[in-house]
Amino acid sequence: MRLNAKQIAAYTGGQFLVDPIDASALMTGITWDSREVRPGWLYVALPGERVDGHQFVEAALRAGAAGALVTDGPSQSCALLARELGAAIIEVPNTASAITDLARAWRSHLRGRVIGLTGSVGKTTTKNLTRDVCAAYGSVVATKANQNNELGVPRTLLNADPETAVVVVEMGMRGSGQIDSLCSFVRPDWGIVTQVGESHIELLGSRENIARAKSELIAALPEGGIAFLNGADDMSDFVWDNAQGAERGVGAVCFDGSGAYREDAARGWRAGRAVWASDISLDDAGCASFTLFARGFSDGAGCESAICSLALSGLHNVHNACAAAAVGLAAGLSLEVIVEALGAAKPESGRQEMLTAREGFTVVNDAYNANPDSMRAALNTFSAMHVTGSRIAVLGDMGELGDFGPAGHREMGALAAALGIDRLVSVGDLGSLIAEAAEEGGMPEDHVFRTADAAGALEVVKGLVGPGDAVLVKASHSVGLERVVEGLVD
Numbered sequence: 001m002r003l004n005a006k007q008i009a010a011y012t013g014g015q016f017l018v019d020p021i022d023a024s025a026l027m028t029g030i031t032w033d034s035r036e037v038r039p040g041w042l043y044v045a046l047p048g049e050r051v052d053g054h055q056f057v058e059a060a061l062r063a064g065a066a067g068a069l070v071t072d073g074p075s076q077s078c079a080l081l082a083r084e085l086g087a088a089i090i091e092v093p094n095t096a097s098a099i100t101d102l103a104r105a106w107r108s109h110l111r112g113r114v115i116g117l118t119g120s121v122g123k124t125t126t127k128n129l130t131r132d133v134c135a136a137y138g139s140v141v142a143t144k145a146n147q148n149n150e151l152g153v154p155r156t157l158l159n160a161d162p163e164t165a166v167v168v169v170e171m172g173m174r175g176s177g178q179i180d181s182l183c184s185f186v187r188p189d190w191g192i193v194t195q196v197g198e199s200h201i202e203l204l205g206s207r208e209n210i211a212r213a214k215s216e217l218i219a220a221l222p223e224g225g226i227a228f229l230n231g232a233d234d235m236s237d238f239v240w241d242n243a244q245g246a247e248r249g250v251g252a253v254c255f256d257g258s259g260a261y262r263e264d265a266a267r268g269w270r271a272g273r274a275v276w277a278s279d280i281s282l283d284d285a286g287c288a289s290f291t292l293f294a295r296g297f298s299d300g301a302g303c304e305s306a307i308c309s310l311a312l313s314g315l316h317n318v319h320n321a322c323a324a325a326a327v328g329l330a331a332g333l334s335l336e337v338i339v340e341a342l343g344a345a346k347p348e349s350g351r352q353e354m355l356t357a358r359e360g361f362t363v364v365n366d367a368y369n370a371n372p373d374s375m376r377a378a379l380n381t382f383s384a385m386h387v388t389g390s391r392i393a394v395l396g397d398m399g400e401l402g403d404f405g406p407a408g409h410r411e412m413g414a415l416a417a418a419l420g421i422d423r424l425v426s427v428g429d430l431g432s433l434i435a436e437a438a439e440e441g442g443m444p445e446d447h448v449f450r451t452a453d454a455a456g457a458l459e460v461v462k463g464l465v466g467p468g469d470a471v472l473v474k475a476s477h478s479v480g481l482e483r484v485v486e487g488l489v490d
Contacts, residue, residue, distance in 0.1 A: 021086030039064030103154030119194025138165025183220035202402025218243035257318030284386030360467035389468030396427030396475025413437025
């Protein structure tokens, strides 16, 4: 972002309560956390249920903020400080809406390609892989962590400069119309839908409704834009048709990391440009190697191929890698450059992160979030790891499943038993259904432990784990199982 105070006031419908010493000076960053402020940034005072950002305007100014957006007039001392420092205080009707207003205006300054990304699973990893691949093309700005909501999405745009070659914007959603609303100011050139799963089924009622909501991204693409869709996902046809991609002149690229893609059987949008994996194998850490194929990107009539090896564990990451590769190829990168970037990519904290404890056991930190699709993938990857000792799964509640919740949790318990997981520690009320189903599936009762919370789970695991063992930790973020991870590896 490079906007001056006059522009910021105009774009947000604001008025100056304190005039800046230089209204033409550019502000180069934005935050609503006073602890993040850097000199020359804009601070946005967001009201909250527990903390009101207006309480920290003075702290932001002292940290170097060149301006602040507020809805309430500043105190006398705050106004005096702003005048002394030459900073602007701008009153707007709604500070949260003002962030979107700024992003909407700033989008017209961006000359690079903007890529939107959504899906029930794999969003953050695919975003990171796409970022890493596109870095070989030029400068990249991507969504930080999982800041994919109505605040994080506009901030991603505002973090970009006009010269930024690629902006990768991860978009989350909890209901119909939300992605459409985000796209109204993101205005994506390309769009990726990773997969349609069961996340948010509580609110949307069915996978078809989830697919309909995800298709809002593809529906927002302009003529000549490109939709990257998962060829192995049974809902991709619905997404493509619902968005009327072909009718609107949107191109389609198929990616398929299942290992089952058949070039001779591909039909419709899957028969055009495609990227797929074959000959997939896992090493002792569960990291995949495979042959990556690409069709339709080079001048030649045939396919290209290259061997790709990931440092990310899990078969599901082959899908994510294929998606990122498809974007890179569409951008004009060579398959060799793409494979090198994918091989160098590292996992993000809390997402299939492999940690080694001093006591000689391994912790698979996948505690950031969970839904049936991601927990299923995590258990399958965990079972494929080479472990000299026992496999211990710490599994907790998965949120936002509604009426599907009991069945979804019981499915995970049955799967843990079928995969031969040695011991199971369940966490939470719904987690107890995982334990119950595991016992019904044949896991010995003395190998199953029910706990109420993260603290209880940590104590149980400490009494079970030893050298050579591996511990998988996974649940929805609200369960707080990162405390189990911290307690095991600290």
